[in-house]
Each structure stands twice: as C-alpha cells, then as structure tokens.
Amino acid sequence: MTLEDAVFLGLRNNRTIRSAYIDRVSQKFGLRVAEDRFNPQLGISGNVSRQRIAGFETNTIEVSPGASLLTKTGATLDFAWNTTANWQDAANGFSSAAQIGIEQPLLRGAGVEVNLAPVQSARLGELVNKLRLKATVSETIAIIILAHRALLTAQQHLQLAQASLDRSENLLSINNALIAAGRMAPMEAVQTQADIESQRLTVLQTRQTLEADRLALLDLLALDLGTKIVAVEAIDPQKANTNVAKLLPIALSERQDYLGQVYVIEQNRLGITVAKNEQLWDISLYANARFGNRYSEGAGSDRVADVVAGLKFTIPINDLNRQQQLVDASTDYRNAELQLETIRSGIEMQIRGTASQVDLLWQQLTVAEKSRDLSLQAVTIEKAKLNAGRSTTFQVRSLESNLRDSENQLLNARIGYMNALTQLDLQLGTTLVTWHIDLKD
Known part of the structure; x- marks a missing residue:
C-alpha cells in the first residue's frame, strides 16, 4: 500500500x-x-367542536388558512382567512372574513442591518x-x-x-x-x-x-x-x-x-x-383590517369592514x-x-x-x-x-x-x-x- x-x-x-x-x-x-x-410562512389552523350548554347543543367548525411575512426593514405582515360555521338548535350561523395586519417598528427591531444580522451571522x-x-x-x-x-x-x-x-x-x-x-x-x-x-x-x-x-x-x-x-x-x-x-x-x-x-x-x-x-x-406603527360577510339564521347577512390603526410603544425605565x-x-x-x-x-x-x-x-x-x-x-x-x-x-x-x-x-x-x-x-x-x-x- x-x-x-x-x-x-x-x-x-x-x-x-x-x-x-x-x-x-x-x-x-x-x-x-x-x-x-x-x-412567507404558510399554515392552516382549525377547530371542530361540539358543546351543550343549558340544554342548547352547538356544533362548530373553524378553518383559518394564513400567511405571515417578515421584511428586511423589520415590518411584519399577517394574513388569515377565518371561516366559521355554527349549527345550533335555535339558529345556524356562518361567517367568512379576511384579516390583514401590518406592524412596522420605528426604533427597536427596525432597519435592514439589524434584521439581516441573523442571516449574515449564519452565513x-x-x-x-x-x-x-x-x-x-x-x-x-x-x-x-x-x-x-x-x-x-x-x-x-x-x-x-x-x-x-x-x-x-x-x-x-x-x-x-x-x-x-x-x-x-x-x-x-x-x-x-x-x-x-x-x-x-x-x-x-x-x-x-x-x-x-x-x-x-x-x-x-x-x-x-x-x-x-x-x-x-x-x-x-x-x-x-x-x-x-x-x-x-x-x-x-x-x-x-x-x-x-x-x-x-x-x-x-x-x-x-x-x-x-x-x-x-420599542415604538411601532400598526394597522389591522377585517373584511368579509357574516350570516345568522333569522337575522340575515351583513358585511364586516373593521379597520384599526395606531401607534404603540414600550419604554423601559431600568431594564x-x-x-x-x-x-x-x-x-x-x-x-x-x-x-x-x-x-x-x-x-x-x-x-x-x-x-x-x-x-x-x-x-x-x-x-x-x-x-x-x-x-x-x-x-x-x-x-x-x-x-x-x-x-x-x-x-x-x-x-x-x-x-x-x-x-x-x-x-x-x-x-x-x-x-x-x-x-x-x-x-x-x-x-x-x-x-x-x-x-x-
């Protein structure tokens, strides 16, 4: 050899x-x-339940496919489509709505350099x-x-x-x-x-x-x-x-x-x-919106259009x-x-x-x-x-x-x-x- x-x-x-x-x-x-x-991170969550309260029986099915995204600036985007169906002794109901949320940090967690740091460190x-x-x-x-x-x-x-x-x-x-x-x-x-x-x-x-x-x-x-x-x-x-x-x-x-x-x-x-x-x-701008339809037996259907926006902050004093x-x-x-x-x-x-x-x-x-x-x-x-x-x-x-x-x-x-x-x-x-x-x- x-x-x-x-x-x-x-x-x-x-x-x-x-x-x-x-x-x-x-x-x-x-x-x-x-x-x-x-x-983008994709996922589906759901729930199937049956309950009886005060003699009333309710069957519920919830399905919520969703996605979340983190951008290089630190902004987070969340999207979900929530669908819920109820079967009750007295009335049935159904709702389907898209929920969108966005949050952009202004100080802590903001900036391309900070958010790219984990990736660069891994490389x-x-x-x-x-x-x-x-x-x-x-x-x-x-x-x-x-x-x-x-x-x-x-x-x-x-x-x-x-x-x-x-x-x-x-x-x-x-x-x-x-x-x-x-x-x-x-x-x-x-x-x-x-x-x-x-x-x-x-x-x-x-x-x-x-x-x-x-x-x-x-x-x-x-x-x-x-x-x-x-x-x-x-x-x-x-x-x-x-x-x-x-x-x-x-x-x-x-x-x-x-x-x-x-x-x-x-x-x-x-x-x-x-x-x-x-x-x-920790100061961030945020906005949440929810659009869709809601139906309830006996009450008919109506549209859902909810929008919330604002500024939130957390200021540490002696952390x-x-x-x-x-x-x-x-x-x-x-x-x-x-x-x-x-x-x-x-x-x-x-x-x-x-x-x-x-x-x-x-x-x-x-x-x-x-x-x-x-x-x-x-x-x-x-x-x-x-x-x-x-x-x-x-x-x-x-x-x-x-x-x-x-x-x-x-x-x-x-x-x-x-x-x-x-x-x-x-x-x-x-x-x-x-x-x-x-x-x-």
Whole structure:
C-alpha cells in the first residue's frame, strides 16, 4: 500500500471524516433555516367542536388558512382567512372574513442591518463550519500519513534487524572455519552465538511492533483488521525551504483556525449591532383590517369592514437585562480579537519551531548518512582483516554493533525529517493543497 493509497482510502473510509460529513448535513440545514427568515410562512389552523350548554347543543367548525411575512426593514405582515360555521338548535350561523395586519417598528427591531444580522451571522457560521471540515480532513490525513510511516519504519527496522542477524550468522560461520583450522579458540565463538540470540529476540520484538502499527493503520482506514498490508514509500527526502518570512504569510492565509476566528470576530460585531438596537425604545406603527360577510339564521347577512390603526410603544425605565446584552456582546467581541492575536502568535511559534526542527533534522540526516557509510566500510575492512588473521572476532562484533546503530539512526533521521515536513505542511494549512484534494461539500 503506497502512501497515496492510504490517503485515498482514508478520505473514503475514515470514521472521523465520515462523521464530519454527517455533521455537515445538519449544519447546512441550519443555514437554510436562517435564510428562510424573510420567506412567507404558510399554515392552516382549525377547530371542530361540539358543546351543550343549558340544554342548547352547538356544533362548530373553524378553518383559518394564513400567511405571515417578515421584511428586511423589520415590518411584519399577517394574513388569515377565518371561516366559521355554527349549527345550533335555535339558529345556524356562518361567517367568512379576511384579516390583514401590518406592524412596522420605528426604533427597536427596525432597519435592514439589524434584521439581516441573523442571516449574515449564519452565513459566517457556515464558512466557519467549512473551515472546520477542512481542518478535520487535514488533521486526519496527517495522522494517516504518520501511521503509514510508522508501519514503514517498523518494516525497515525488521529488515535491518534481519540483515544484522544474517551478518552475525555469517560471522559465526567464519569463526567455525577458523576454529576448525586451529586459528581460533572455540570459546571465542561463544559471544558471537550470544549476539545471534540477542538479535533474534530483536527481530521478534520488531515483528510485534510491526503488527501493532499495521493494526493501527488499518483501524484509521476502517479496513478489515485481518488485511495483510505492506507500506510502500520512497525514503529519499529532499531539502525543503524553511524561510519563515515566506512561510508565515502562507499560514495566515491558509490556516483554518485563523480564518475561522476572523469570521467569529465578524459574527461578534453583528452581535454588538443587534445588542445596541435592543437598547432603543420599542415604538411601532400598526394597522389591522377585517373584511368579509357574516350570516345568522333569522337575522340575515351583513358585511364586516373593521379597520384599526395606531401607534404603540414600550419604554423601559431600568431594564438591566437589555444593558447586559450589550455588555456581553462587547465583551465577546474584545475577547474574540484577543483570541485572534493568540492564534496568530501560536501559528508563528509553531512555524518557527517546526522550521528550526526541519533544519536540524536535515543536518542530523546528513551526519547519519556519513556515519552509516563509514560504519559499513569499517565492518568490511575488519572482516577482511579477520580472514587474514589480523583482527579478532570481538573487534568485528563491536563494529557490527556500531553499524546496526548507525543504520537505525539513519532510518529514524529520514523518517523523522519526512514527518517534520508533514507536520509543517499541516501547520501551514496547506495539506489539502499538497495532496491536490478538493473537498466536495
């Protein structure tokens, strides 16, 4: 399984990513509800009843289809068509009338900015939710990459341990040949045999680590835990550009947490606008009208034409709850700005720290390559000297141990450098760009 295969399967199967997309269904519907604020709301109400009072029985049916509309200026329009039919022992009655009402706030609740604030806040919230989805996917991809490399590292450690075991067994063969030729005492081969058993134990322990890393990767990919997989990736990293002056602007333009906090600040600004409006007097113009017909058995029918218009007001004198709303909104806004500064400082600290780590790991990688090459040359030369009778088994074993250490250090340095680049990519917020992933939402 290549690294690309692991990332692809993670995008399709990982449970965290799938859960994030499930949450998006509810989030998008919430935006739809907010944007429905200025659309007409339709409904039908009714009542069917039968009652008996003082020996008189009455049957009543009421049906009232209606609609209400909120405009961007804050005005509310209500319309209903009320139809009522009565059946009584003494007389029957019927009425049908249209009822229209309108109310326009003049201060509190008035104005396009105030009434659009909930919709704009919901749209900003939707942008934040999209950024959170990107952050979740980016973080999960980074976790999958690190898990894939952990399995790859375990595989490489197993190969190195097996190669070291093979070299020790070859050394034991040389020792046995020298003992048979009378050029070495039998006791000198005992330590070589002990080293072989120790390295066999290392091989077994490495296989155990490999199995644990395999299960961890399969769990992240939501695959059958019995699947036999082998991690494949070229371990040949290239030196990366770690100029902080160039990296920091990229992070500030791509980091999901930073951009999301910018939107949160805008939401809080809208909250202050609404809270300030809540401090105003509640003064509204209103008008109600009712037109229709009314019929009563015995009294005949007549027309209904009622109109009412006026001005109503509510003036708070010492309502601290409204003032509390403004205080809370202002506090949230100031805290959001401070949080943005904290996030920016944290981003810069992360970028500088990881960039410095990448540079140091590259230097370690260069030193580890030289150390491995020199250790390999030293073992080759010492074995040739042993065959010529000019060295000892102890010296070869010592150099073999150095070679094992240098090979493991080189592997760890390479994987550590590649993991640091993955971490830097995540901190820059460019993981999806690096992997050419365009989220479908």
